Amino acid sequence: MLSIAALSDAELVASVADVVRTPRADPADSFVLHAPLELAARTALLPRVAPADRAAARDQIAAIASTYEAFGPSAPPQPQRDFDSLERAAKRLGDAIAAGDLDDVDATAAWFGERATSHEVGPLLADLIVPSLAAAAHGSIFLYQMPRVAPRGELTGELLRPLARELARNPRWRLRWYQDRVPDPNASAASLFDALRATPRLGVPGSDFIYPLMSQAERSGVAADLLASPTTTADFEGAARMTLRAAALSMLQEPGDYAPYGWTHCLTMPQAALGVARWCTDPTMSLAVAATYVVGFRAALAQNPLEPKWTPPHSGLSLAAALDDGPDLAAAAVWRAPDEQIAGIVTLLATRAAVHHDAHLVKYTLACLDAAAWDRDHARLYLSAAASLLGWWTRADSTATPAPMPQASSTREAASASA
Numbered sequence: 001m002l003s004i005a006a007l008s009d010a011e012l013v014a015s016v017a018d019v020v021r022t023p024r025a026d027p028a029d030s031f032v033l034h035a036p037l038e039l040a041a042r043t044a045l046l047p048r049v050a051p052a053d054r055a056a057a058r059d060q061i062a063a064i065a066s067t068y069e070a071f072g073p074s075a076p077p078q079p080q081r082d083f084d085s086l087e088r089a090a091k092r093l094g095d096a097i098a099a100g101d102l103d104d105v106d107a108t109a110a111w112f113g114e115r116a117t118s119h120e121v122g123p124l125l126a127d128l129i130v131p132s133l134a135a136a137a138h139g140s141i142f143l144y145q146m147p148r149v150a151p152r153g154e155l156t157g158e159l160l161r162p163l164a165r166e167l168a169r170n171p172r173w174r175l176r177w178y179q180d181r182v183p184d185p186n187a188s189a190a191s192l193f194d195a196l197r198a199t200p201r202l203g204v205p206g207s208d209f210i211y212p213l214m215s216q217a218e219r220s221g222v223a224a225d226l227l228a229s230p231t232t233t234a235d236f237e238g239a240a241r242m243t244l245r246a247a248a249l250s251m252l253q254e255p256g257d258y259a260p261y262g263w264t265h266c267l268t269m270p271q272a273a274l275g276v277a278r279w280c281t282d283p284t285m286s287l288a289v290a291a292t293y294v295v296g297f298r299a300a301l302a303q304n305p306l307e308p309k310w311t312p313p314h315s316g317l318s319l320a321a322a323l324d325d326g327p328d329l330a331a332a333a334v335w336r337a338p339d340e341q342i343a344g345i346v347t348l349l350a351t352r353a354a355v356h357h358d359a360h361l362v363k364y365t366l367a368c369l370d371a372a373a374w375d376r377d378h379a380r381l382y383l384s385a386a387a388s389l390l391g392w393w394t395r396a397d398s399t400a401t402p403a404p405m406p407q408a409s410s411t412r413e414a415a416s417a418s419a
Contacts, residue, residue: 004062005055012061013043013155019065021113021158023075023106023165031359033136033166035068036159038359040145041366043155048350048369057354075165078107086116090124097128097168109164113157118146121157126279130286133173135166136210137293140272140286141363143279173211177224178288184229189238192230192291196246197306199226202299208258210265210296217296226295231288240274241375243290247271248371248378248385249310250298252331258301259327259392264364266297267385271367311335312384319345319387323352323394330391331384342383349386356393364389 004012020035042061049057083089089112096104116124122143129139142163149155205216217223233239247267254263270290277286298306312332315322318341322333334345346369353365368386372379 004058009043009046009058012058013039013149016061016065017155017159020068021156021161023162024071025073025075026071027169028135028162028166029071031067032071032162033138034359034363035064036162037138037141037145038362039064039159040142040149040155041359041362042354043149044145044366045350045354045362045369048347049354050347050351053351053355057351060355060357063357075102075106078103078110081107081111083108083111086112086120086124089115090128093125093164094128097164098171100168100171102165102168105164105168106161109161110158113160116157118155118157121146121160122276123279125160126276126286127281129167130273130276130280130289131175131178132167133175133211133214134168134170135163137214137269139163139167140276140289141268144272144275170211173215175214175218175223175289175292177218177292178228178231178285180224181228181232181284181288183232187230187233189233189235189242192227192233192239193242193246193308195226195230196243196291196294196298197308199295199298199302199306201302204300208262208300210269213300214292214296217292217299220299222299223292223295227288227291231291232284233287236277236283236287239287240277240290241378243270243274243287243294244371244375245308245378245381246294246298246306248368248381249306249308250294250302251385252310252312252381252388253304253307254302255304256327256392259389260358260396261360262297262301264360264389266294267371268363268367269293271371310381319348323387323391324398325391326395327388327391330394331388334384334387335380342379345383345387349383349390352390352394353386358393361389361393 007015016039020039024032046057089108093105093108093112096108126143129143132139146155200222202216202220205212244267247270250266251259251263270293273286273290277283280286312328312335314336315329315332317329317333319330319333322329337345349365353362365386368382372382
C-alpha cells in the first residue's frame with residue numbers, strides 16, 4: 001500500500017476494502033465481524049470531520065486493514081463459480097447459506113459481489129438477510145450502508161463475502177414469529193410505541209450477546225404478543241420513526257452499563273432493517289424485525305420505564321466542555337444548545353467519533369446523524385443520544401475504565417453462550 005497521505009479518500013477506502021473483502025478461515029471475532037461495517041461508517045463520516053482532524057480519521061480507516069490482516073489466515077480460495085444472472089447467483093447464495101456450506105457461500109458471494117453494484121446487492125438479498133440473527137444480526141447494516149458510501153465503486157459487493165460466511169455458520173438463527181401476523185386495520189404508529197413501552201423486564205438470559213437476547217424475545221412470546229398487531233400498520237413511516245425514537249430514548253434514559261454495545265445496537269440494527277424495507281417483498285417484515293430488536297434489548301437490559309417526554313437537566317455548558325463530565329451533561333448540552341450551534345455540534349460529534357478507535361461509537365454516531373436528518377422534528381433527541389455515548393467514552397478513556405465485552409461480538413462467543 002502507498003503512503004496514506006499519497007492516497008485520495010477514494011483510493012484509501014478502496015485499498016482497505018481490498019483487504020477486508022477476503023474472509024478469515026476462523027469464526028469472526030468482534031473486529032472481523034464489524035470491519036466492513038466500520039469501513040462503511042468511517043467512510044460516511046469522513047466528509048463531516050473537521051479539517052484539522054482528517055489525517056487522524058484517515059489513519060483510523062487505514063488501521064482497519066492492518067488489524068484485519070493480523071487476525072488470522074484467510075479462508076482457502078474456492079473454485080470459481082459461473083452464473084448467467086445476478087438473480088440466479090443470489091438464489092444459489094441463499095441455498096448455500098441455508099445449507100451451511102461455507103465453501104459454496106464464499107465462491108458464490110465472490111462471483112455475485114464482483115458483478116453486483118452497491119445498488120443491486122440490497123434488492124436481491126434483503127429478504128434473505130433482514131430476518132437473520134447470524135453474524136450478530138448485522139447483515140442489514142451492510143445492506144443499508146453500501147449504496148450511500150460507494151458512489152465511485154470504492155466499496156464493492158465483494159465485501160459481502162465475510163458477512164455471508166458468518167451467516168452460513170448459523171443459518172437457523174432467524175426471527176420467525178412475524179410470519180403468523182394477521183393485519184389489524186386499527187394498528188397505528190402510536191400503538192407501536194405503546195407496545196415498545198410495555199416491554200416487560202425479562203433480564204439477561206445468561207448472555208448479553210445479540211442472538212440470546214432476540215431469541216428470548218421470540219421464544220418467550222413477548223415479541224409476538226406486543227408486536228403482532230402494531231407492526232401491521234399502514235403508517236410505515238410513522239411506525240419507523242416511533243421505533244427509532246424509542247431506541248434513542250433508551251440510550252438517554254438507561255444507566256451506562258450497556259451504553260457502548262447494548263444501546264448502540266438498539267438503534268443501529270433497527271435503523272438498518274427499516275432502511276432496507278423498500279427492498280423486501282413485505283416491508284412490514286422489516287418493521288417487525290426492527291421492533292423486535294428494540295423489544296429484545298429492552299426486555300433484557302432496561303432498568304427504567306421508557307418515558308416519551310424526556311428532558312435533560314440544565315447544564316449551561318457547551319458540548320466540548322460537558323463531555324468531560326459524562327453522558328448526562330453531554331446530552332443536556334446538545335438538547336439545550338442554541339440553534340446556531342447545531343452545525344458545530346454535528347462536526348464535533350462526527351470528528352470525535354471518526355478519530356476514536358471504537359467501531360460501535362462510529363456506527364452509532366452515524367446512525368444518530370442519519371436519524372436526525374430523517375426525523376427532523378426530533379433531531380435534538382438523536383444528537384443528544386450521540387453526545388451521551390461520546391460522553392460515556394470520554395469519561396471511560398480518561399479514567400482508563402475498560403469497556404465491557406461487545407455483545408454478540410463474535411459468532412464463536414455467541415454460539416457458546418447459547419449452547
